[in-house]
Amino acid sequence: MAKYLVKRVGFILLSLFFIVTITFFLMQAAPGGPFTSERQLPPEIEQQLNEQYGLDDPLHVQYIDYLKDIAVWDFGPSFKYPAQSVNDIINRSVPYSLILGAEAIFIALSIGVLLGVVAALKHNKFGDYTAMVVAVLGISVPNFIMAALLQYVFAMQMDALPVARFDSFAHTLLPAVALATTPLAFIARLMRSSMLEVLSSDYIKTAKSKGLSHRVVTYKHALRNAIMPVISYLGPLVVAILTGSFVIEKIFAIPGLGNEFVESITNRDYTVIMGTTVFFSVLLLISILIVDLIYGLIDPRIKVAGKGGGK
Amino acid sequence: MKKVLEVDNLSVSFDTFGGEVKAVRDVSFELSKQETLAIVGESGSGKSVTAQSLMRLIEMPPGKFVDGSIKFDGEDLVLKSDKQMEDIRGKEISMIFQDPMTSLNPTMTVGRQISESLIKHQGMTKKEAHNRGIELLKLVGIPNPEARINQYPHQYSGGMRQRGMIAIALACNPKMLIADEPTTALDVTIQAQILDLMRNLKEQTGAAIILITHDLGVVANAADRVAVMYGGKIVETGSADEIFYNARHPYTWGLLGSMPKLEDDNVDLHAIPGSPPDLLDPPKGCPFAARCPYAMKVCEDHMPEYTELSSTQKTACWLLDERAPKVEPPESAIAGGSIVNE
Structure with a gap:
C-alpha cells in the first residue's frame, strides 16, 4: 500500500511538472503582458517594471526561477495587485470555493443517487418518469440560468434566502444547488442505468433465491455494485465543479478561486494564472487518487496495492 | 414414498407488448423425497420458467400464474404472499444457477453470502454462521475453507464458484434443490465433479433435486426420472431408463438422435429440423407437429392426451392411439442408450 502511494505521488509530481511547463510557455506565447493596457506606459516605467519582476530575463531563466519558487510552494507576487502575493490570494479565496464545491458535490451525490435508485426500482412507472424528467431538465438547463431562476424564485419572490454573497450557511444554499443541478442529473441517469443492469443480474436472483427481503437485496447486494460508475465519475466531477464554479461565483458575488482564475487570465497576471492553475491541478490529481482508493475499497476485484488476491 | 412437490396443471404467462407469451402450459409433475427429476428441453421450451415459478422468482408483472397449483409439502406456493415466500426460499427450497461466474455477488465475500x-433462516449469530460456512465449504470440497471463506468470488475458479453456489444453496438443509443448468457453463471434467458432488450431497442431506438441463449426458448421469418439455408442455415423462431405452415421443427421439456418439465417425451433428413454436400464439394441437416427421392431420388441431405406458411413463402423442399407424423409433434414437453405459 505504502509503495503504491509513493508511486502515485511520484506520478502526481511528474504530471505537475508537465502542467507547469506547458502552462508557462503557453501563457508566454499569448500576446500582451501584465503591463499592457490601453493607456501606454512610458517606456522607462515599463522597463523598470519588467526589471523588477524579472520579465526582462531570457525565458528559460524566468522558467527556471519559477520552478525553484514553486518547489517551495511560493507562487510569487501578483502583478496586478502588487501588495498581495499569489499565496495570499489563494489562501483567501480557496475556503469559499471549497465550501461551495463540497456542498454541491454532497447535494449532487446524495440526491442524484437517490433519484437514480428510485427510478430503477420504479422502472417504467410514475416514479421513474418523474425522476428522469427532473434529470433531463437538470442536464439541459445551464447552471447560470438555474442560478438566475433560483435567485428570482427563492430570493426575490419568496424572500426566503439571500440573493448573493457568502456570509452564512443560508447564503451557500442557492449557489450550491445551482452548481449541483447538472452533475446531480447526470449522476441520477448514471445510477438508474447501472442499477437496472445490476438488478437484472444473476447474483441478484441468487440473493432473492436465498429468501432475503426486497430491502436487503436492494441495499446490500445491488447498491454497492451499482454505485461503481458514479464513483468513477467523481474524479471528473470534482474538477468540473471546482473549475466550473466561476460562473456561479460571479453571479452570486462569491470571492472564490474560480473568480480569481478567470480574472487573472484577462489581466495577463502571469503569477496568478500559474498559481491558480497549479493549485487546481494539485486538487484534481489528489481527488483522482482518492477516487481510485475508494474504488479499490468498494470493489475487491480492483486491487489498489499489490496485496492479497487471486492466489 | 412421500411427495415433496406436486405441480398440477401449472400455466405461466408473460404479458408483453406483442401479447401474452404462454411460456408454461398445463404442466404437471411430482417429486418424491430424495428423488432427482430432470426437466429436459431446448431453449424456449419453458423449463427455466417452470423452475423459477417453483421459487416464485418470476417478476410479476409481466409474469403471471394463469392456472394450476404448486403444492410443496402440501401447501400451495401459488397462494403464498411474498413475505411468506421469503421464509421458504433458501430454507425449504433453494436454487443453483447456470453461470457461476455471474451468480455470486462480486463485492461480497463468499462467507458472507x-x-x-443462515442468519436469516436459522437465527444464527455471525460467528456461528461463519463456522457453519467453513463446514459447508468443506462439505462441497473446497480446499482450505478457513481461508477461502474470507475470499471474494473473483478469487475462486469457475468450478469452485459453482461449489460455493452449492454451499449457499445447501446452507439451510433445504428439502428441495432446483439446479438450473448447473453444469452448462463448466468444462467437462468440472461438470463430472459437480454432478458427483450433487449426487453425494443428495444422499447425505436427503434433498430432492430438480435438474434443469438440455444435456442428456447430464441426465443419464444424475437423474432418476425425466420430464421432456417442448413448447411449454411436458410431452413425455418417465424413469431415466424408460426415456433412454423406450422413448415413445418423436421429440424425445429427436433429442436422443441429436446426441453426438462416441463410436460415430460422422462429425456432423444431427439436428431436429425447424424451430420451436412461437409461444405468443402456440399451436392448438401438439406443439411438435410442425417439426415432427410422423405428424398426422389430427396432430395439428388436437393436443393428444397422455398415454400411460407404465406406472411411471406417460407420453402425449397421437402415434400411441390405437388408430394410428405403427411407427418404430429411428436407429439414432435407440443408440441413445449407449451414453448410459458410458
Whole structure:
C-alpha cells in the first residue's frame, strides 16, 4: 500500500511538472503582458517594471526561477495587485470555493443517487418518469440560468434566502444547488442505468433465491455494485465543479478561486494564472487518487496495492 | 414414498407488448423425497420458467400464474404472499444457477453470502454462521475453507464458484434443490465433479433435486426420472431408463438422435429440423407437429392426451392411439442408450 502511494505521488509530481511547463510557455506565447493596457506606459516605467519582476530575463531563466519558487510552494507576487502575493490570494479565496464545491458535490451525490435508485426500482412507472424528467431538465438547463431562476424564485419572490454573497450557511444554499443541478442529473441517469443492469443480474436472483427481503437485496447486494460508475465519475466531477464554479461565483458575488482564475487570465497576471492553475491541478490529481482508493475499497476485484488476491 | 412437490396443471404467462407469451402450459409433475427429476428441453421450451415459478422468482408483472397449483409439502406456493415466500426460499427450497461466474455477488465475500441465509433462516449469530460456512465449504470440497471463506468470488475458479453456489444453496438443509443448468457453463471434467458432488450431497442431506438441463449426458448421469418439455408442455415423462431405452415421443427421439456418439465417425451433428413454436400464439394441437416427421392431420388441431405406458411413463402423442399407424423409433434414437453405459 505504502509503495503504491509513493508511486502515485511520484506520478502526481511528474504530471505537475508537465502542467507547469506547458502552462508557462503557453501563457508566454499569448500576446500582451501584465503591463499592457490601453493607456501606454512610458517606456522607462515599463522597463523598470519588467526589471523588477524579472520579465526582462531570457525565458528559460524566468522558467527556471519559477520552478525553484514553486518547489517551495511560493507562487510569487501578483502583478496586478502588487501588495498581495499569489499565496495570499489563494489562501483567501480557496475556503469559499471549497465550501461551495463540497456542498454541491454532497447535494449532487446524495440526491442524484437517490433519484437514480428510485427510478430503477420504479422502472417504467410514475416514479421513474418523474425522476428522469427532473434529470433531463437538470442536464439541459445551464447552471447560470438555474442560478438566475433560483435567485428570482427563492430570493426575490419568496424572500426566503439571500440573493448573493457568502456570509452564512443560508447564503451557500442557492449557489450550491445551482452548481449541483447538472452533475446531480447526470449522476441520477448514471445510477438508474447501472442499477437496472445490476438488478437484472444473476447474483441478484441468487440473493432473492436465498429468501432475503426486497430491502436487503436492494441495499446490500445491488447498491454497492451499482454505485461503481458514479464513483468513477467523481474524479471528473470534482474538477468540473471546482473549475466550473466561476460562473456561479460571479453571479452570486462569491470571492472564490474560480473568480480569481478567470480574472487573472484577462489581466495577463502571469503569477496568478500559474498559481491558480497549479493549485487546481494539485486538487484534481489528489481527488483522482482518492477516487481510485475508494474504488479499490468498494470493489475487491480492483486491487489498489499489490496485496492479497487471486492466489 | 412421500411427495415433496406436486405441480398440477401449472400455466405461466408473460404479458408483453406483442401479447401474452404462454411460456408454461398445463404442466404437471411430482417429486418424491430424495428423488432427482430432470426437466429436459431446448431453449424456449419453458423449463427455466417452470423452475423459477417453483421459487416464485418470476417478476410479476409481466409474469403471471394463469392456472394450476404448486403444492410443496402440501401447501400451495401459488397462494403464498411474498413475505411468506421469503421464509421458504433458501430454507425449504433453494436454487443453483447456470453461470457461476455471474451468480455470486462480486463485492461480497463468499462467507458472507453463505452466512446471509443462515442468519436469516436459522437465527444464527455471525460467528456461528461463519463456522457453519467453513463446514459447508468443506462439505462441497473446497480446499482450505478457513481461508477461502474470507475470499471474494473473483478469487475462486469457475468450478469452485459453482461449489460455493452449492454451499449457499445447501446452507439451510433445504428439502428441495432446483439446479438450473448447473453444469452448462463448466468444462467437462468440472461438470463430472459437480454432478458427483450433487449426487453425494443428495444422499447425505436427503434433498430432492430438480435438474434443469438440455444435456442428456447430464441426465443419464444424475437423474432418476425425466420430464421432456417442448413448447411449454411436458410431452413425455418417465424413469431415466424408460426415456433412454423406450422413448415413445418423436421429440424425445429427436433429442436422443441429436446426441453426438462416441463410436460415430460422422462429425456432423444431427439436428431436429425447424424451430420451436412461437409461444405468443402456440399451436392448438401438439406443439411438435410442425417439426415432427410422423405428424398426422389430427396432430395439428388436437393436443393428444397422455398415454400411460407404465406406472411411471406417460407420453402425449397421437402415434400411441390405437388408430394410428405403427411407427418404430429411428436407429439414432435407440443408440441413445449407449451414453448410459458410458
